[in-house]
Amino acid sequence: MERPRVLIVGGGFAGVECARVLEHGLEAREAELTLVSPTNYQLYLPLLPHLAAGVVTPQSIAPSLRRVLHRTRLVPGGVIGVDTAAKVCVVRQITGETVNLPYDHLVLTPGSVTRTFDIPGLTEHARGMKTLAEAAYIRDHVIAQLDIAACCADPAEKAARLQFVVVGGGYAGTETAAYLQRLTSAAAARYAGRIEPDEIKWHLIDIAPKLMPELGERLGTKAMELVRHRGIEVSLGVSVKSVTEDTVTFTDGRVLPCHTLIWTAGVAASPLIGTLGAETVKGRLAVHADLSVPRMQGVWACGDAAAVPDITKEGGAVCPPTAQHAQRQGKHAAKNIMASLRGRLSTPYKHKDLGLVVDLGGADAVSRPLGKELVGLPAQVVARGYHLMALRTGTARFRTVANWLLNATAGDDFVRTGFQSGREATLRDFERTDAYLSAEAVQAQTGGRPNN
Numbered sequence: 001m002e003r004p005r006v007l008i009v010g011g012g013f014a015g016v017e018c019a020r021v022l023e024h025g026l027e028a029r030e031a032e033l034t035l036v037s038p039t040n041y042q043l044y045l046p047l048l049p050h051l052a053a054g055v056v057t058p059q060s061i062a063p064s065l066r067r068v069l070h071r072t073r074l075v076p077g078g079v080i081g082v083d084t085a086a087k088v089c090v091v092r093q094i095t096g097e098t099v100n101l102p103y104d105h106l107v108l109t110p111g112s113v114t115r116t117f118d119i120p121g122l123t124e125h126a127r128g129m130k131t132l133a134e135a136a137y138i139r140d141h142v143i144a145q146l147d148i149a150a151c152c153a154d155p156a157e158k159a160a161r162l163q164f165v166v167v168g169g170g171y172a173g174t175e176t177a178a179y180l181q182r183l184t185s186a187a188a189a190r191y192a193g194r195i196e197p198d199e200i201k202w203h204l205i206d207i208a209p210k211l212m213p214e215l216g217e218r219l220g221t222k223a224m225e226l227v228r229h230r231g232i233e234v235s236l237g238v239s240v241k242s243v244t245e246d247t248v249t250f251t252d253g254r255v256l257p258c259h260t261l262i263w264t265a266g267v268a269a270s271p272l273i274g275t276l277g278a279e280t281v282k283g284r285l286a287v288h289a290d291l292s293v294p295r296m297q298g299v300w301a302c303g304d305a306a307a308v309p310d311i312t313k314e315g316g317a318v319c320p321p322t323a324q325h326a327q328r329q330g331k332h333a334a335k336n337i338m339a340s341l342r343g344r345l346s347t348p349y350k351h352k353d354l355g356l357v358v359d360l361g362g363a364d365a366v367s368r369p370l371g372k373e374l375v376g377l378p379a380q381v382v383a384r385g386y387h388l389m390a391l392r393t394g395t396a397r398f399r400t401v402a403n404w405l406l407n408a409t410a411g412d413d414f415v416r417t418g419f420q421s422g423r424e425a426t427l428r429d430f431e432r433t434d435a436y437l438s439a440e441a442v443q444a445q446t447g448g449r450p451n452n
Contacts, residue, residue: 003032004341007089007103008072009079009272011037011065013323014303015109016392017330018337019072025338033072034101036079036091038432040065043132044391046323047400049172052135052142053179053361054412060399062132067393075101079110080435081275081442084296088446090437100446105298105337108285109330110270112304112321113431114263121243126167126263128427129176137425138262140416142180145259146187147416150194160257162200165248167240168264169206171358174227176264177204178360181230187414198231205235205250206265215356219366222375226364239265263427267321269305271436281307281318289348291333300337302329302349311350323390324354357383 006022008015019035026033041062050056065074077093089101114128127141128134142164149161164184166177181202188197204211204227211224211234228234240261241249248258269284278293279286284307285293291308293299302308304321308329319325328351336346355369357379365380366373374382384404388397427433437445 003029004104005032005034005102006105006107006337007101008033008035008107008109009089010109010111010270010303010305011035011039011042012109012111012303013042013326014111014330014333015107016042016065016068017327018107018109018302018334019069020392021331021334022337023069023071025334026341028071030341031105034075034103035065035069035072036075036077036089036101037065038076038078038094039132040074040076041132042068042392044323044387044396045130046171046175046390047387048129048132048135049175049179050359050403051132052129052139052176053183054139054414055179055361055407056400056403058132058136060396060403061391063391063393063396067395078432078435079272081437081439081445082106082108082272083442083446084276084299086446087298090442090445092435098445103298105300105340107333107337108272108293108299108301108305109303109326110272110305112267112269113271113433114427115266115268116263116427117265119240119242122240122263123426125243125245126261126427127425128430129172129262129264130267131430134425134430136417136419137430138180139183140418140421141260141425142184143187143414143416146184146191146195146414149199150191156257159199160246161259162195163203163256163258164201164260164262165203165205165256165258166262166264167205168266169204169208169211169234169236170264170266171212171356173204173206173262173264174212174223175359176262177202177232178227178230178364180262181232182361183412183414185230186411190414202230202232203235203256204232205238205240207237207239209236211236212358215358215366215368216373219358219368219373219375223358223360223366226360226366230364267304271433273305275436275439275442277439284318284321290336290346291329291349292336292346300333302326302333308349311348312352319349319351325351327390354386357386359383359387 044061047061081090152158303326307318310317357367367379367382
């Protein structure tokens with residue numbers, strides 16, 4: 001008999017956890033497992049600021065999928081369309097070739113992309129912090145600004161090169177600003193007096209009235225104090241009005257000479273979701289509490305791209321797009337698929353919040369594990385302990401600890417790799433936001449004739 005085909009879209013927290021649990025819970029004869037991902041690693045997103053600051057190496061936070069998954073077929077590419085009637089996914093492989101993959105059960109975990117707005121110049125000049133390549137590019141770019149400033153004869157040009165703007169007062173933006181500020185402050189000492197630390201200006205801005213409001217009043221205030229103590233200027237209730245190659249204009253009228261704008265103002269569901277013609281909640285795919293997609297037989301969804309009902313709360317709340325939820329939802333989706341394959345009933349996703357951690361570098365951190373508020377070194381121990389626990393392989397954990405220790409004792413050499421120089425580095429280039437097919441193009445591609 002032909003085995004049921006389980007096709008998982010996306011190699012992030014939800015997708016990999018789903019595949020891993022299916023491998024452990026199903027015998028080989030029970031299902032054929034396939035995972036489609038443009039990368040061959042699982043990126044641990046919360047440590048991207050560490051990578052951008054040179055605290056860890058790429059291999060530490062991007063363990064190979066082949067270390068985690070042993071029986072799942074890995075297809076290198078991205079799903080650019082789904083024909084739910086024919087039960088076929090259209091996949092563009094990394095070679096550029098397009099193929100059709102059939103499924104019996106489809107798990108949609110395509111994740112998210114950086115959320116942008118219709119701001120003049122934003123997509124042309126802003127840099128994101130959502131992928132391994134973006135973090136590596138930002139590191140090169142920031143160090144390049146220091147190198148250029150150190151030999152710049154024009155004081156105005158030097159000041160512009162040493163001015164950096166991070167947009168987004170959430171966890172990603174705050175940690176990015178904190179870690180890169182530590183990077184530039186430490187690097188200034190290597191420029192033989194050509195750059196003084198107080199010449200380097202970091203700005204963190206957000207339209208919200210508070211920094212990381214999810215932390216609560218006390219921890220949010222403490223995080224603000226820690227960030228400002230570093231010399232980072234925090235502007236709340238402010239956003240970007242326009243961007244050019246060498247200026248950033250704020251909505252409060254300020255115009256900053258600046259060559260670096262890092263955009264971390266939230267995420268949006270993968271554009272794949274918008275091609276399905278399904279019900280969405282603020283752009284995320286609406287799903288039942290058991291993670292099944294309404295009116296789509298055999299289709300499940302979880303992670304950042306799915307609006308999963310939070311049954312622990314009232315008022316129609318949905319789970320936030322966090323790594324903690326994605327990992328748990330992937331595991332629960334696997335359990336429900338196994339139940340479906342064995343003729344059993346599925347169960348709703350329900351969670352217990354483990355808390356929040358914010359790592360600002362050094363001994364600076366704020367954490368709220370299981371409702372207990374921590375600041376400073378104890379919070380840092382909890383934050384890094386949580387990250388180590390969340391990394392999927394022992395090798396990744398060992399490398400990460402070794403990187404942390406080496407950076408703490410030997411520092412950084414502030415080397416630019418140069419491998420991204422001379423190429424475009426927009427959000428569209430790195431996050432492939434324009435790769436998806438329309439519903440009509442999907443129908444024309446599949447024609448009800450999948451490639452086996």
